[in-house]
Structures are given as structure tokens and as C-alpha cells.
Amino acid sequence: MERRHVLRSMRVMLLAGTLLGSSAQAGIVINEIMNNPAAVSDRRGEWFELFNTTAEEIDLFGWSLRDGGRDSLGIDTPLTIAPGSFLVFARNADPAQNGGLAADYVYGSSLVLGNGVDELILLNARGAVADAVRWDNGVTFPDASGASMALLDPALDNALGASWTTTPPELVYGLGDRGTPGKANAPVTTIPAPSTGILLGIGAVGMGAAFRSGRRRHT
Numbered sequence: 056m057e058r059r060h061v062l063r064s065m066r067v068m069l070l071a072g073t074l075l076g077s078s079a080q081a082g083i084v085i086n087e088i089m090n091n092p093a094a095v096s097d098r099r100g101e102w103f104e105l106f107n108t109t110a111e112e113i114d115l116f117g118w119s120l121r122d123g124g125r126d127s128l129g130i131d132t133p134l135t136i137a138p139g140s141f142l143v144f145a146r147n148a149d150p151a152q153n154g155g156l157a158a159d160y161v162y163g164s165s166l167v168l169g170n171g172v173d174e175l176i177l178l179n180a181r182g183a184v185a186d187a188v189r190w191d192n193g194v195t196f197p198d199a200s201g202a203s204m205a206l207l208d209p210a211l212d213n214a215l216g217a218s219w220t221t222t223p224p225e226l227v228y229g230l231g232d233r234g235t236p237g238k239a240n241a242p243v244t245t246i247p248a249p250s251t252g253i254l255l256g257i258g259a260v261g262m263g264a265a266f267r268s269g270r271r272r273h274t
């Protein structure tokens with residue numbers, strides 16, 4: 056029995072690894088993660104957000120969430136997510152205790168969102184990995200206290216740290232932690248690409264000049 060459990064965990068990790076290596080991004084997406092709240096304890100204030108990128112309503116009944124270790128949550132009630140909309144999964148249901156957010160689904164202590172390295176793996180009703188994120192204690196992913204990790208755009212590959220940002224100071228909820236539970240993340244001004252990111256870092260002034268002269272040409 057225990058061996059079976061271990062094998063199953065390994066299988067999930069392998070599936071997640073396969074998905075983490077791909078760039079496919081569709082369906083239900085893990086869109087925002089508050090793994091380290093500051094206004095309240097992590098025990099009360101952790102949450103994450105799913106986003107439906109499809110044009111169809113999807114019922115998450117029978118889906119599950121887990122990490123690479125022992126965390127495991129089965130969704131055992133009908134839970135529909137409308138096209139282009141969000142669902143907030145929270146550790147605690149009570150806005151007076153959880154930092155002031157409204158939860159769509161409460162998971163209690165089934166899942167713990169580690170502040171260092173941890174994973175969130177979403178499996179569909181057939182047990183196939185629908186989405187997976189593994190954050191890395193700040194190596195490539197955001198690593199803030201009191202601010203969520205927010206996917207810059209649901210279309211980006213959320214397995215990559217560069218696709219995420221720390222929710223900016225102007226976007227607070229409830230008691231003052233930074234996040235957008237149940238709403239679109241911080242508006243995307245630029246989609247970062249590694250090469251242009253370096254270019255911007257090296258020659259912001261030159262790029263600004265190029266942009267200005269380009270604008271003159273086009274107007």
C-alpha cells in the first residue's frame with residue numbers, strides 16, 4: 056500500500072516534470088499564488104487562484120491538486136469555473152481571519168504553500184496533469200512576503216519564473232497584503248522575453264531614443 060502510494064507520487068512528479076518542460080499553456084491555469092502572506096499567518100492566509108482560458112464552462116468536480124510531496128486535495132463537490140473567470144482556493148474561509156479575501160473553495164490544511172521551494176500540481180478528473188507550477192525560493196520565481204506571485208499573462212508558460220511577477224504595491228486586498236484574488240492580475244505592459252529584457256537592461260537610454268525617433272517616423 057505504502058509502496059503504491061510512493062509509486063503514485065513518483066508518477067505525478069514525472070508527469071509534472073514533463074509538463075514543466077513544455078510550453079503549452081491552455082485550459083485551466085494556475086494564475087496567482089499567495090504562498091507567503093504577511094498580514095495574517097500563513098496558516099490562515101495562504102491562497103491561490105485558477106483561471107479558465109477556454110471558451111467553455113468547466114466543472115472541476117473530480118479534479119485534484121497536490122504537490123511533489125504529501126499535500127493532496129480532491130475536489131469532491133461541483134465547482135464550475137466560467138470562461139475567462141477566476142476561482143480562489145483559500146486555506147481559510149473567513150475574511151476576518153484570512154487577510155480579507157472571498158474564497159470560492161476552502162481546502163484547510165490539505166495543501167501548504169511553502170515559502171521556499173514547493174509545487175502546485177493540478178490534475179484533471181482523469182488524473183492527467185492539467186497545469187503545474189514549481190517555485191524555487193527566488194532563484195527565478197518571485198519570492199516576496201506579503202505579496203502574491205502573479206502570472207504576467209495567462210497565455211505565458213507558467214512553469215517559467217520569468218512569466219511571473221510580484222504583485223505591485225498598488226494592488227492590495229483586505230488587510231493590506233498585495234494580491235488580486237478573483238480578479239485579473241496586474242495589467243501587462245510588456246511581455247518579457249529574455250533577449251529584449253537584457254537589451255533593455257543594458258541600453259534603456261538608447262532604446263528610448265530609438266523609440267522616440269521611431270515614433271516620429273510613424274506620425
Ligand SMILES: [Ca+2]
Binds near residue numbers: 090091097101167170
Ligand atoms: Ca507559506
Ligand SMILES: [Ca+2]
Binds near residue numbers: 091200201
Ligand atoms: Ca508569512
Ligand SMILES: [Ca+2]
Binds near residue numbers: 167169173
Ligand atoms: Ca506544498
Ligand SMILES: [Ca+2]
Binds near residue numbers: 086234235237
Ligand atoms: Ca488575480
